[in-house]
Amino acid sequence: MNTQSRLPLLTAGIALVALVLAALAWRQAHAAAGPAAGDWLKPAPEEKVRQLERHLRGTDIAMWEIGYRFTELFYAGEDANWDYARYQAEKIDLALRLALERRPKRAQSAQPFLNSDLPAVQQAIEARDASRFREAMERLRAGCVRCHTDEKLPFFTVELPQRRISPVRTVR
Numbered sequence: 001m002n003t004q005s006r007l008p009l010l011t012a013g014i015a016l017v018a019l020v021l022a023a024l025a026w027r028q029a030h031a032a033a034g035p036a037a038g039d040w041l042k043p044a045p046e047e048k049v050r051q052l053e054r055h056l057r058g059t060d061i062a063m064w065e066i067g068y069r070f071t072e073l074f075y076a077g078e079d080a081n082w083d084y085a086r087y088q089a090e091k092i093d094l095a096l097r098l099a100l101e102r103r104p105k106r107a108q109s110a111q112p113f114l115n116s117d118l119p120a121v122q123q124a125i126e127a128r129d130a131s132r133f134r135e136a137m138e139r140l141r142a143g144c145v146r147c148h149t150d151e152k153l154p155f156f157t158v159e160l161p162q163r164r165i166s167p168v169r170t171v172r
Contacts, residue, residue, distance in 0.1 A: 072084070108150075110147055
């Protein structure tokens with residue numbers, strides 16, 4: 001094989017070595033930068049649990065969700081969108097129960113809300129009674145305030161919504 005016939009082979013070899021070196025350099029640079037997107041939950045199982053606890057926190061994320069759903073529930077009732085109202089009430093119940101699993105010390109304060117205030121809203125929804133629904137929503141609002149006060153968080157006041165935050169409406 002003469003020198004001229006070896007040149008394409010040599011060029012390909014150099015290109016392959018350069019590509020491998022570039023790939024190794026890229027891998028090293030990204031490994032030093034920390035976990036790639038989506039890799040935040042890849043350590044040992046014990047550390048995964050600690051990471052999830054940090055991300056879920058106590059009740060603050062659940063309260064954010066419940067506040068959003070409270071507004072959606074209120075306007076679903078105002079629109080007589082009873083199926084959507086039922087959905088939001090069920091999600092409020094679920095979000096609070098899951099939060100209480102994370103913070104069982106708060107469970108006693110939440111019991112009137114879960115056992116009395118929210119069921120009154122659900123009964124009004126099932127009855128499709130707008131007047132009864134408004135009364136039950138006021139009771140639910142007061143239940144939120146009572147629970148916050150019992151938990152030494154009286155500065156978390158709750159009012160009935162004054163404006164919509166979602167585009168969801170009843171289909172007519």
